[in-house]
Amino acid sequence: MDILNHINYWAAIALAAIGLYAVVARANLIKKLIGLSLFQTAVFLLFITVGKITGGTAPILDAAYEVYSNPLPHVLILTAIVVSVSTLAVGLALAIAIKRDYGTVEEDEIHAEDSAAGPDKA
Amino acid sequence: MSDFLVLRVIAKLLIPFILLFGFYVQMHGDYGPGGGFQAGVIVAAAFVLYAIVFDVKTARRVAPMAALVSLACLGVLLYAGVGVANLIYGGRFLEYGALAHDPAHGNHIGILIIEIGVGIAVAAVMMIIFFSFARRR
Amino acid sequence: MFVAATGIAAVWLRNLLASAMVLGIYSLLMASLWVVLDAVDVAFTEAAVGAGITTVLMLLAIALTGRHEKRRRARPWLPLATSLGTAGLLIYATLGMPAFGDANAPAQLHVAPYYLAHGQAETGVPNVVTAVLAAYRGFDTLGEVTVIFTAGIGVLVLLGGAKRRQRKETEPAAGDSA
Numbered sequence: 232m233d234i235l236n237h238i239n240y241w242a243a244i245a246l247a248a249i250g251l252y253a254v255v256a257r258a259n260l261i262k263k264l265i266g267l268s269l270f271q272t273a274v275f276l277l278f279i280t281v282g283k284i285t286g287g288t289a290p291i292l293d294a295a296y297e298v299y300s301n302p303l304p305h306v307l308i309l310t311a312i313v314v315s316v317s318t319l320a321v322g323l324a325l326a327i328a329i330k331r332d333y334g335t336v337e338e339d340e341i342h343a344e345d346s347a348a349g350p351d352k353a
Numbered sequence: 354m355s356d357f358l359v360l361r362v363i364a365k366l367l368i369p370f371i372l373l374f375g376f377y378v379q380m381h382g383d384y385g386p387g388g389g390f391q392a393g394v395i396v397a398a399a400f401v402l403y404a405i406v407f408d409v410k411t412a413r414r415v416a417p418m419a420a421l422v423s424l425a426c427l428g429v430l431l432y433a434g435v436g437v438a439n440l441i442y443g444g445r446f447l448e449y450g451a452l453a454h455d456p457a458h459g460n461h462i463g464i465l466i467i468e469i470g471v472g473i474a475v476a477a478v479m480m481i482i483f484f485s486f487a488r489r490r
Numbered sequence: 491m492f493v494a495a496t497g498i499a500a501v502w503l504r505n506l507l508a509s510a511m512v513l514g515i516y517s518l519l520m521a522s523l524w525v526v527l528d529a530v531d532v533a534f535t536e537a538a539v540g541a542g543i544t545t546v547l548m549l550l551a552i553a554l555t556g557r558h559e560k561r562r563r564a565r566p567w568l569p570l571a572t573s574l575g576t577a578g579l580l581i582y583a584t585l586g587m588p589a590f591g592d593a594n595a596p597a598q599l600h601v602a603p604y605y606l607a608h609g610q611a612e613t614g615v616p617n618v619v620t621a622v623l624a625a626y627r628g629f630d631t632l633g634e635v636t637v638i639f640t641a642g643i644g645v646l647v648l649l650g651g652a653k654r655r656q657r658k659e660t661e662p663a664a665g666d667s668a
Contacts, residue, residue: 240584248577256569261506261548261555265513268544272520279529280590282602289530290606290618291385300528301602302618306627309619310634312535313390313475316544317641320482323551324648327486330555378534383615386530388623394538401546422646429639432632446629457612464615464624467631471624474635478642479543485649486550 239280246273258338260326264319271315278304364406371399379472383461389468393475401483409487418484421477428474435466506552514545531619 246269253266282301290302330336333344375395382388404412436446517540524533588595605622615621623631 237584237587237590239590240587241581244577244580244584247580248573251576252569252573255572259506261552262509265509265548268513272516275532276520276523279524279527279532281595282529283527283590285590289386289528291530292606292616292618299606299618302605302622303602305529305532305619306622308529308532309388309390309535309623310631312532312539313394314634314637314641316539316547317478317482317638317645319544320486320547321641321644321648323486323547324482324645327551327554328648336555382620383617385617386534386619388531388617388620391531391534391538394535394543398538398542401543405546418646418650422643425639425642429635432635436628436632460612460621460625461615463628464620467624467628468620471631471635474639478638481642482645483543483546483550485645486547486554488649 239283240277243273243277243280246270246276260329260336260338261323263338264322264326267322268315268319271311275308275311278308360406364402368399368403371402372396375399375476379468380465382468383464389471390475392468393472393477394479396472396476397479397483400480404483404487409484413484413488416480416484418481421481421484425474425477425481428470428472428477431470431473432467435463435470439463506556507549510545510548510552513548514541517541517544531617 250266250268250270250273253269254263257263257266282304284298284300288299290299290305292299326336329341333341335341335344375392378387378395379389379392382392400412400416403415440446517536520540521533521537524530524536605618605626612621612625615625
């Protein structure tokens with residue numbers, strides 16, 4: 232019983248760990264961005280589950296209900312999702328620009344090209 | 354772009370309803386789930402569907418980049434403009450009580466206008482992003 | 491909740507095209523999870539954004555950058571240890587957090603009851619999420635919209651400017667100035 236009390240945090244942490252692993256371990260920039268968005272959803276999950284109240288309902292006021300979940304995290308995450316897709320788009324655009332200039336999106340190949348071309352290329 | 358007849362017909366049928374649903378979500382955001390962010394994305398999704406199933410070029414002619422950029426600016430400025438209008442009417446920045454005699458009514462009007470601003474900005478930006486990705490093909 | 495976890499597991503295994511697809515499925519699962527957690531507005535956004543726009547953008551970007559991730563020499567131990575260590579520390583930290591669904595947790599006691607009690611009277615809007623979004627935290631949302639706007643302009647500059655430069659490079663005496 233006591234263990235299940237914190238299951239929501241652990242789910243978020245598991246997602247965050249997977250995202251972090253993808254960001255650190257994968258050399259492919261697109262894969263890193265996928266990891267980054269996983270990490271983002273982990274944070275979303277943390278916020279939303281903090282706002283959940285057992286027996287509550289969605290925060291749209293109606294005379295039939297008494298208990299509502301906390302609307303504040305919903306607001307924050309709602310905007311954060313849309314912001315996350317636009318920042319993801321910026322990341323992907325950067326990856327495309329890198330692909331155009333370097334011909335690859337693999338991190339170590341980019342480093343290799345950088346050190347081969349000398350300081351004036353970067 | 355796509356040669357599949359089924360896809361083209363279904364997409365043609367769906368797109369007006371997607372747009373209509375987007376506007377419904379926009380205007381109904383006060384009473385149910387929805388609002389400017391969702392509506393903007395849904396409207397953008399209609400254009401994206403059109404561009405994928407038919408042709409990016411045609412879609413770009415319907416929504417040219419210059420118009421999208423000015424729409425995005427318009428959305429953000431509409432939002433900020435409501436804030437400034439409050440200042441002019443003697444309220445505080447983005448505190449809509451001053452917009453009508455009754456503060457609650459003023460708040461409702463302010464929320465509606467702001468959601469429209471958000472919707473325009475989000476839809477325009479999503480389409481800008483999609484078209485600049487699609488153009489590079 | 492476990493459904494979502496399985497979604498992830500698939501995400502980081504496959505090649506890029508497949509993982510973009512799985513990311514879309516994952517997003518849809520998250521959307522249903524938000525409904526279960528009473529966050530209908532968030533679910534709506536996630537379904538529209540995550541399962542729709544993100545997948546399309548991912549696919550377009552993958553079409554431009556190549557669909558296969560190159561296989562690296564496998565040395566995943568350091569990153570694995572890092573992420574597991576972080577997870578372990580965070581789990582240790584959660585032991586002091588309030589339980590899931592607790593109505594008396596500190597997060598529920600501060601401003602949320604005010605919004606729920608006075609939101610409709612002060613704004614005339616029954617959906618408290620919309621009321622908070624546009625009225626109480628209006629300044630915050632203005633900032634978010636500005637961020638989105640800036641991101642759009644950023645993408646435009648990154649990808650649109652590229653086209654201009656390419657055109658310049660096709661001319662014979664073009665330098666590689668950035």
